[in-house]
Amino acid sequence: MEPVSLIVGAVLLGVGFLSGRLSRRTRAAAAPALPAPLCGCGHTLSQHDTETNTCYAELRRDTFDKRGRWSGHQWVPCTCRQYVGPRPIDEVFMPRLLPPSTD
Structure with missing residues (x-):
């Protein structure tokens, strides 16, 4: 060439x-x-109960037998007690109307 x-x-x-x-x-x-709005526990607002603000997500934890050997995973509930992440703007100015409260 x-x-x-x-x-x-x-x-x-x-x-x-x-x-x-x-x-x-x-x-x-x-x-x-864009960063995802997360709570301190690492879960989103959709995984928290809107009335009690408790988290209903589950976490995967390692389990060990009596000798200290790894034996698998176990799903445990999240220990978050209140959502502390950013709130949607409509909840700041006006509370939710639906579903109606049963008083």
Whole structure:
């Protein structure tokens, strides 16, 4: 092969590589991911009871036998007592109307 075509091919390869690297960085910087609103226990508002604010999610814990050897996993309820994460804006200004309370 002639050296001119090798140089042209190398330049095209370099230009393609650099344009791919630069376009990936601008696309990632333009759209940052929104953080999920989480409670201190790591669960979302949908996993908390709206009236008592207690968490009804379950956590996976390791279990061990009497000799101290790992024996598997056990699902235990979350010990969170109140949702402390960000509140939806409609609950700040006006309490929920539905479902109606049975007094």
